[in-house]
Amino acid sequence: MKITIIGAGNMGGAIARGLAKSGTFTEDAITCTARSAATLEKLRGTNPGFNLLTDNVAAVNGADIVVLAVKPWLMQGVIEQIKFSFDPHKQIIVSVAAGISCSRLEEWLTAGMPWKGTYLPAIFRVIPNTAVEVLESMTFISAVREGIPQLQLVSHIFAKLGPVMVVPESQIAACTALASCGIAFAMRYIHASAQGGVEIGVKADDARKIVEHTLIGAAKLLLEKGAHPAAEIDKVTTPGGITIRGLNEMEHAGFTSAIIRGLKECVK
Ligand SMILES: NC(=O)c1ccc[n+]([C@@H]2O[C@H](COP(=O)([O-])OP(=O)(O)OC[C@H]3O[C@@H](n4cnc5c(N)ncnc54)[C@H](OP(=O)(O)O)[C@@H]3O)[C@@H](O)[C@H]2O)c1
DSSP states (O other): OOOEEEEEEHHHHHHHHHHTTTTTTOOEEEEEEOSHHHHHHHHHHHHHSSEEEHHHHHHHHOEEEEEEHHHGGGHHHHHHHHHTTOOTTTTHHHHHHOOOOOOHHHHHTTTTTTTTTTTOOOOEEEEEEEGGTTTOOOOOEEEEEETTTTTTHHHHGGGGGEEEEOOOOGGGHHHHHHHHHHHHHHHHHHHHHHHHHHHTTOOOHHHHHHHHHHHHHHHOOOOOOOHHHHHHHHOOOTTTHHHHHHHHHHTTTTTHHHHHHHHHTOOO
């Protein structure tokens, strides 16, 4: 099985490295493209066995799965370029672009093609987050239509890079806000806490490490015990104690409300 990643920048490159690191594909079964040789050279530095090309058409030939990871506004042009060498009988298209629906991708891919209407291509939207590189991406998958048999293969591949949820396309924007934008929100919390830690007397590096491990611990408590966050908060908030005083002070400053407002802004 061979996979081609068109646009191996931040996300495409992270997917390629994650697939190699997890052993899902050998390096020589992964082809990556970019516009510039400089981007490909960076990939050569980390994964010398990847096939690295600037020619998208050549990269699509012989691939079983074609992952489109260019910026959304470049997607139509790239599809126009590769669609004549795309074989809808054998190949699968996976787009990671935010905001481009499966039906739009299908429209671009099938326009003017002799097989349009007689053959339905297998198209998926896959939304990973940047934790794909450390095999901890929360990834969402939607298919162009129900009952596509290739869904199992696509889910199986991305499940090597972290947990996968198959969701209706109408849910993708909300899920993206929680998981892809959510990575940035979590990073801001870590940074803010570490800064606070320094102010209350902990060295910057130590403060960051403490916060990072505290977050891992909190997430594991919930994931492994199936507990509710409110129940875990009750356990650590002694009446009249310091934790509840700290938490309530954060709420007075709008903590919960700020997060909800930020998430709603992401899906506008
Ligand atoms: N970052 C995230 O958390 C995240 C999450 C989910 C989805 N996404 C989606 O991932 C996609 C890529 O985002 P990104 O942040 O990874 O952008 P990026 O770092 O700019 O990567 C895009 C890559 O596409 C390459 N490229 C541009 N035009 C090309 C062409 N005609 N043929 C081949 N390669 C081409 C660029 O090559 P050069 O480097 O040579 O210019 C670049 O390496 C976007 O559609 C975004 O919506 C991102």
